Amino acid sequence: MPDGLGPPFAEPLFNRIALIGIGLIGSSIARICRRKGLAREIVAADSSAKVREEAAALALAGRIVATPAEAAEGSDLVILCVPVGAIGRAAQEVAPHLLPGAILSDVGSVKTAIIKAVAPHVPAAADFVPAHPVAGTEQSGPCAGFASLFHNRWCILTPPAGANPKAIARLSSFWKGAGANVEIMDASHHDLVLAITSHLPHLIAYNIVGTAADLEQVTQSEVIKFSAGGFRDFTRIAASDPVMWRDIFLNNRDAVLETLGRFNEDLIALQRMIRNGDGKSLFDLFTRTRAIRRGIIEQGQETAAPDFGRRTSEE
Amino acid sequence: MPDGLGPPFAEPLFNRIALIGIGLIGSSIARICRRKGLAREIVAADSSAKVREEAAALALAGRIVATPAEAAEGSDLVILCVPVGAIGRAAQEVAPHLLPGAILSDVGSVKTAIIKAVAPHVPAAADFVPAHPVAGTEQSGPCAGFASLFHNRWCILTPPAGANPKAIARLSSFWKGAGANVEIMDASHHDLVLAITSHLPHLIAYNIVGTAADLEQVTQSEVIKFSAGGFRDFTRIAASDPVMWRDIFLNNRDAVLETLGRFNEDLIALQRMIRNGDGKSLFDLFTRTRAIRRGIIEQGQETAAPDFGRRTSEE
Numbered sequence: 088m089p090d091g092l093g094p095p096f097a098e099p100l101f102n103r104i105a106l107i108g109i110g111l112i113g114s115s116i117a118r119i120c121r122r123k124g125l126a127r128e129i130v131a132a133d134s135s136a137k138v139r140e141e142a143a144a145l146a147l148a149g150r151i152v153a154t155p156a157e158a159a160e161g162s163d164l165v166i167l168c169v170p171v172g173a174i175g176r177a178a179q180e181v182a183p184h185l186l187p188g189a190i191l192s193d194v195g196s197v198k199t200a201i202i203k204a205v206a207p208h209v210p211a212a213a214d215f216v217p218a219h220p221v222a223g224t225e226q227s228g229p230c231a232g233f234a235s236l237f238h239n240r241w242c243i244l245t246p247p248a249g250a251n252p253k254a255i256a257r258l259s260s261f262w263k264g265a266g267a268n269v270e271i272m273d274a275s276h277h278d279l280v281l282a283i284t285s286h287l288p289h290l291i292a293y294n295i296v297g298t299a300a301d302l303e304q305v306t307q308s309e310v311i312k313f314s315a316g317g318f319r320d321f322t323r324i325a326a327s328d329p330v331m332w333r334d335i336f337l338n339n340r341d342a343v344l345e346t347l348g349r350f351n352e353d354l355i356a357l358q359r360m361i362r363n364g365d366g367k368s369l370f371d372l373f374t375r376t377r378a379i380r381r382g383i384i385e386q387g388q389e390t391a392a393p394d395f396g397r398r399t400s401e402e
Numbered sequence: 403m404p405d406g407l408g409p410p411f412a413e414p415l416f417n418r419i420a421l422i423g424i425g426l427i428g429s430s431i432a433r434i435c436r437r438k439g440l441a442r443e444i445v446a447a448d449s450s451a452k453v454r455e456e457a458a459a460l461a462l463a464g465r466i467v468a469t470p471a472e473a474a475e476g477s478d479l480v481i482l483c484v485p486v487g488a489i490g491r492a493a494q495e496v497a498p499h500l501l502p503g504a505i506l507s508d509v510g511s512v513k514t515a516i517i518k519a520v521a522p523h524v525p526a527a528a529d530f531v532p533a534h535p536v537a538g539t540e541q542s543g544p545c546a547g548f549a550s551l552f553h554n555r556w557c558i559l560t561p562p563a564g565a566n567p568k569a570i571a572r573l574s575s576f577w578k579g580a581g582a583n584v585e586i587m588d589a590s591h592h593d594l595v596l597a598i599t600s601h602l603p604h605l606i607a608y609n610i611v612g613t614a615a616d617l618e619q620v621t622q623s624e625v626i627k628f629s630a631g632g633f634r635d636f637t638r639i640a641a642s643d644p645v646m647w648r649d650i651f652l653n654n655r656d657a658v659l660e661t662l663g664r665f666n667e668d669l670i671a672l673q674r675m676i677r678n679g680d681g682k683s684l685f686d687l688f689t690r691t692r693a694i695r696r697g698i699i700e701q702g703q704e705t706a707a708p709d710f711g712r713r714t715s716e717e
Contacts, residue, residue, distance in 0.1 A: 196631075221628045221630050221631050222630055223630075223631070225695075240630050241627055241628055241630070243628070270627070276619075279619055279620060280620050280624050280625075280628055281628065281631060283613070283614050283617055283620055283625065283633070284614070284620075284624075284625055284628045284629055284631050284632070284633040285628070285631025285632045285633065286632075287610065287613075288610060288631075288632035288633050288635070288636055289632050290672065290676075291606055291610060291669075292632070293672070293687060293688055293691055294665065294668050294669050294672050295602065295603060295606060295665060296691040296694055296695075297668055297672075297687055297690065297691055298598070298602075298661070298664050298665045298668045299598050299599070299694070300690065300691070300693075300694055301664075301668070302598055302661070302664060304591075304594055305594060305595050305598055307694065307697070308697075309595050309599075310595075310598065310599055310694065311694065311697040311698050311701055311703065312556055312585070312701065312703070313536045313556055313558070313595055313596065313599045313600070314599055314698050314703050314704070315536050315537055315538075315555050315556070315703055316511075316536045316538070316596060316599050316600025316603075317599070317600045317601075317603035317604050317607070317639055318598070318599040318600065318603050319698050319703060319704045320603070320635050320638070320639060321603055322691070322694050322695040322698055322704075323635070323695065323704070324632055324635060325688075325691040325692070325694075325695065326691070326692050326695035326696075327688075329684075329685050329688035329689045329692070330685065332684070332688050333681050333684045333685045333688060334681075336675075336676050336684055337676070337679055337681055337684070340676055340677070340679070343676060344673065344676060344677060346613070346617070347669075347673060349613050349616075349617060350609065350610060350613045351669075353609050353612055353613045353616070354606075354609050354662075354666070357605065357608070357609050357612075358659065358662060360651075361605075361651050361652070361655055361658060361659060362655070362659060364652055364655070366648050366649075366652055369644075369647070369648045369651055369652070370644050370645065370648045372608060372612055373608055373640075373642075373644035373647050373648060374644045375612065375615065376608055376611040376612055376615070376637070376640040376641070377640070377641050377644075378615075379611055379614070379615055379622065379625065379626065379637050379640075380540075380611075380637040380638065380640065380641035382622070382623075382626040383626050383629050383634050383637055386626055386627065388626065388627070388629050388630055388634060389629070389634045389637075389638070
């Protein structure tokens with residue numbers, strides 16, 4: 088059955104890929120690697136015995152090991168797929184085992200802090216090319232992954248100054264092979280772009296769900312019952328992995344606080360429009376925000392289906 | 403083909419239903435009325451010739467007329483499905499034409515302001531029972547409606563003190579017949595519950611999309627490209643009908659400003675956690691918000707499918 092992911096590669100891009108961490112992202116990479124023949128061999132490492140068992144039951148990799156060092160041994164691409172706060176230590180553990188010419192990469196949602204944590208460990212004979220596939224769901228663990236997660240999504244590479252162009256090109260081919268579009272940008276610009284498109288939305292969603300839970304005049308049961316009015320979409324975002332998101336906010340602090348400052352300024356203006364009964368300004372803002380939505384649908388980052396296809400049946 | 407909506411009623415609940423306004427909600431009521439046989443006859447009124455043409459092409463009603471007065475004439479249930487700001491005038495227009503014993507209702511998202519605007523016009527021989535079906539999508543117009551919109555959603559009735567219990571029971575049966583669960587509460591409590599579950603989420607979504615559009619260091623093209631990280635869900639909400647939402651904020655000002663004040667207090671605390679690098683408090687909040695999500699899924703107000711079924715294909 089055609090799945091829209093295209094035929095497998097005739098020749099694998101890498102001999103052996105090591106995935107350090109086999110959760111949502113790591114397991115999705117494993118699935119698309121196998122589906123597209125991106126590597127001759129896949130080795131996965133995870134520190135959790137439960138996760139290793141789940142990954143083994145799903146046959147996600149040829150070998151599943153407990154330590155980053157074992158997985159990195161003999162691999163020509165090593166991708167760190169652990170939470171941002173654990174990446175520095177993972178890099179330190181794999182570094183002595185990297186093959187000459189091997190590429191070390193990651194999938195972290197912040198880039199400046201990761202480069203600072205990883206780069207000092209990378210041996211001269213290996214190439215470090217940081218990457219961030221902008222894709223995910225609110226679920227976690229090896230069972231949550233799927234092969235088409237990166238399909239038509241963007242993967243941002245943020246190579247440090249002086250990075251090897253061949254390694255950048257090779258990693259670009261890998262992510263294109265996985266179905267993604269590739270963009271290259273400076274790490275600090277990445278962190279600002281993601282602060283507004285991802286980190287701030289998550290922060291706001293966590294906050295509003297917390298506010299609703301604490302309102303003493305409205306019961307939690309009422310919040311749940313009447314969530315179809317808009318609130319439930321925030322709860323989906325606010326159900327994302329707590330460790331991953333704690334690490335993102337701790338490691339992209341400056342850009343998050345900067346965009347949050349802008350958000351607050353705008354919110355104060357909006358609050359004043361409501362207080363003053365300024366219908367014209369409200370209407371103008373609500374009309375303007377529709378244009379961005381149209382752009383997202385036109386560029387295939389979302390469907391126009393109403394309410395995310397939640398219709399249970401149709402006339 | 404079974405559509406989950408159950409068999410039609412053997413005996414219609416109303417002889418003639420008048421729908422004043424035939425947009426997303428009005429046209430969905432028309433569809434479910436026909437599908438379930440809730441009324442012998444449906445008459446729809448809309449002031450827009452274009453909307454009337456669309457509704458006629460979809461055969462949404464037996465008769466489609468231009469004025470509320472014509473539609474109300476001879477109807478035993480009249481539902482005002484126009485934006486909140488237009489409801490008072492619509493009530494004034496239908497009032498002299500209401501049959502003795504007819505029920506006048508509405509579908510507005512705020513209730514205290516609507517009761518204030520409608521109640522003075524209602525003749526003594528008719529019953530006014532305000533209602534709010536908590537269901538909708540970001541789309542508008544007669545083509546956007548569908549019969550299952552209210553299925554397993556809540557419809558809140560907010561009868562004023564002294565309202566006729568028989569009329570309340572009859573309107574409850576109507577909404578249950580349309581597939582909804584019915585809850586009865588005080589109008590001012592409704593306005594507070596909806597402020598947190600619907601109005602504040604929309605306000606925040608409109609605000610963050612506006613903030614993103616105005617950030618001069620990040621281009622609009624970048625915001626659109628990398629929206630899969632969380633932002634796109636906000637753009638869906640912020641694409642909702644501008645007139646409807648302007649009217650909601652103007653007419654539920656006090657409750658919106660109150661919940662917004664709470665949201666702001668919580669956001670300042672969250673901002674401080676990030677500034678101070680307080681990982682433990684961030685983790686605790688992000689863990690706590692997951693419980694609300696679980697409640698929503700358990701109560702059937704959302705599916706657990708990740709990312710709202712946006713997967714294009716699976717392995």
